[in-house]
Amino acid sequence: MSSSSFTDRILFGGDYNPEQWPREVWEEDMALMRQAGVNLATVGVFSWAMLEPTPGVYEFEWLDEVLDLLHANGIGVALATPTASTPPWMNHRWPETLPQNPDGTIRTYGSRNAYCPSSSVYREFADKISDALGGRYAHHPALRMWHIGNEFGTVCHCDRCAARFRTWLQVRYGDLDGLNEAWGTAFWSQRYSDWDEVIPPRQVQYVINPTQDLDYQRFASDLLLGGFIAERDLVRSHNPAIPVTTNFMGFFKGTDSWRWAREEDLVSLDTYPDPNDPDAARDNAMTHDLTRSLGGGKPWLLMEQSPAGAGWRHIATPKRRGLNQLWSMQAVARGADGVLHFQWRASKQGAERTHGAMVPHAGPDSRVFREICQLGKQLAQLDDVIGTNVAAEVAILHDWDAWRAVELDHQPHSGFRYLDRIREYYTPLWRANITADFAHPEADLSTYKLVVVPNLYQVTDVAAANLVRYVERGGHLVMGPFSGVSDPDERIRLGGHPVPFRELLGLRIEEYWPLPDEPLTVESAELGDFTAATWAEWLTAEGATVVATFTSGPLSGIPAVLRNSHGEGTAWYVATLPEPAALARILGAACHAAGAEPVLPGLPPRVEAIRRGDKVFLLNHDDESVQIRDLTQDAAQDTAL
Numbered sequence: 001m002s003s004s005s006f007t008d009r010i011l012f013g014g015d016y017n018p019e020q021w022p023r024e025v026w027e028e029d030m031a032l033m034r035q036a037g038v039n040l041a042t043v044g045v046f047s048w049a050m051l052e053p054t055p056g057v058y059e060f061e062w063l064d065e066v067l068d069l070l071h072a073n074g075i076g077v078a079l080a081t082p083t084a085s086t087p088p089w090m091n092h093r094w095p096e097t098l099p100q101n102p103d104g105t106i107r108t109y110g111s112r113n114a115y116c117p118s119s120s121v122y123r124e125f126a127d128k129i130s131d132a133l134g135g136r137y138a139h140h141p142a143l144r145m146w147h148i149g150n151e152f153g154t155v156c157h158c159d160r161c162a163a164r165f166r167t168w169l170q171v172r173y174g175d176l177d178g179l180n181e182a183w184g185t186a187f188w189s190q191r192y193s194d195w196d197e198v199i200p201p202r203q204v205q206y207v208i209n210p211t212q213d214l215d216y217q218r219f220a221s222d223l224l225l226g227g228f229i230a231e232r233d234l235v236r237s238h239n240p241a242i243p244v245t246t247n248f249m250g251f252f253k254g255t256d257s258w259r260w261a262r263e264e265d266l267v268s269l270d271t272y273p274d275p276n277d278p279d280a281a282r283d284n285a286m287t288h289d290l291t292r293s294l295g296g297g298k299p300w301l302l303m304e305q306s307p308a309g310a311g312w313r314h315i316a317t318p319k320r321r322g323l324n325q326l327w328s329m330q331a332v333a334r335g336a337d338g339v340l341h342f343q344w345r346a347s348k349q350g351a352e353r354t355h356g357a358m359v360p361h362a363g364p365d366s367r368v369f370r371e372i373c374q375l376g377k378q379l380a381q382l383d384d385v386i387g388t389n390v391a392a393e394v395a396i397l398h399d400w401d402a403w404r405a406v407e408l409d410h411q412p413h414s415g416f417r418y419l420d421r422i423r424e425y426y427t428p429l430w431r432a433n434i435t436a437d438f439a440h441p442e443a444d445l446s447t448y449k450l451v452v453v454p455n456l457y458q459v460t461d462v463a464a465a466n467l468v469r470y471v472e473r474g475g476h477l478v479m480g481p482f483s484g485v486s487d488p489d490e491r492i493r494l495g496g497h498p499v500p501f502r503e504l505l506g507l508r509i510e511e512y513w514p515l516p517d518e519p520l521t522v523e524s525a526e527l528g529d530f531t532a533a534t535w536a537e538w539l540t541a542e543g544a545t546v547v548a549t550f551t552s553g554p555l556s557g558i559p560a561v562l563r564n565s566h567g568e569g570t571a572w573y574v575a576t577l578p579e580p581a582a583l584a585r586i587l588g589a590a591c592h593a594a595g596a597e598p599v600l601p602g603l604p605p606r607v608e609a610i611r612r613g614d615k616v617f618l619l620n621h622d623d624e625s626v627q628i629r630d631l632t633q634d635a636a637q638d639t640a641l
């Protein structure tokens, strides 16, 4: 196995749930998996009740058979700890294992994920079965990796979670004075005089304390991470050579994946873009880039995607012919060393009975299965990309705390959504085939030619200094609006925004000016005139060059886009939401100045190009075929977006 990857073959397969089927189907599964070129099956994700039918009594024999059968057919296993979904006996006999909503109601069993992460009963049973699985299978020849739980994201607001929250807060703030200070409890008579008074954000009369809300989001992520680590350590203790992962959900707000990823041996992703969404390919690319970046650029694993439709969607349109192959190649191009699906065989019963699968209800004589077989063949030819990297000259900053904070209650514009800002800045780069990584604001940025900050409302002092230093040392930076506003306690930084970036950007903001949807006009000799909407800022240049100015509305005459030289570098500030073409021009100018170049210039509009190792992947997202010019000819580099 290449030391830079977790595999020596491109992994291909999906979730395999043989416990839903009689033995004769297992035999057919093996034959079909071989036919399709499947080499990895994710097993046991929701098998807890079958593995432990009554408390403490394990029935592993059927799983022995499954693993042996897969092994005999040359198929590896990603073995799950089944702890995402508790057996009914647990919730029935120990109702305290059930999660509680903010309003005090209990989410009961009959679905999945019915557990309180703080429940000691849940934890003990989860640890015991993880340890038992580790003990039994850690040296099984089929085992390729551990898959801990599934899509962690359950949040509970019960009294046990309240107690755990207090402990978490004591570590963060030391004593009650620290907590009162951090949460600003002088406001609205919220001062706490005893730790027992401190509770999770529950159903309240009016707006919740924002820092309490934010801290609970951080705590909920850390609490789940503790469960992941407990299970990881148990399975690992039986054989440290087996890599451990859990399946992330891309831009999922509930878990801070920067913190999680460093606890994993490899990062894996579940992604379900909507085939009806014209921007799905862009969102897919963005999620792939995030996943690669979470793993520090190392190869990652596409753990789940649907080969057809996703049964939970309002309109579960299947992927059109070839689309699953296209999106699978996109993942490999953007750094995946494996492409798996949910799921192998379509269930005939249960909540997901209408979900797409590699073997659909129609059986192997189907378009979907034929395409799966083709994909298996194509992926098998790509072994020489294994372990190679995707080079990126641009970093887009992404921070879970900044995301959570900007979407707390009582922000100036409730329609100002963090991911919209990320998408707006990602889109022109993606369209121009300029590859971008995502980076944490405190990460080392020195290898990037350009750093893009779509929105960084909340920022730590360390991150702010990091960005300033990056530019001082010659970096190019583009920052979007409403950035640098608060500190990690959600305390507004005073004296004119954005306090930590004022010198860097050469400007001072007095007022944020959220707008109704009516666009404003903006004049710019350099960029061409454009419109902007939703957001503006009452600001004054203090050294920066004004690149664009509002010419209508209450901010007429106020700068909308500025550029400042700072140290050896250059920082742009975009104080509004320009129309897409104008934002593309801004980013194009910044890329040009920074020397960040497309993988291949001048490609037809919906053709995506990604360089991975010494290969360039070209992906046509258009329905029609396109003619590509002779790529062997040296073309003039062009960074116009």
Ligand code: GAL
Binding pocket: 150, 151, 270, 272, 304, 306, 310, 311, 312, 342, 352, 355
């Ligand atoms: C994922 C999950 C799978 C399956 C799939 C359906 O969220 O991990 O178990 O439910 O969605 O799209």
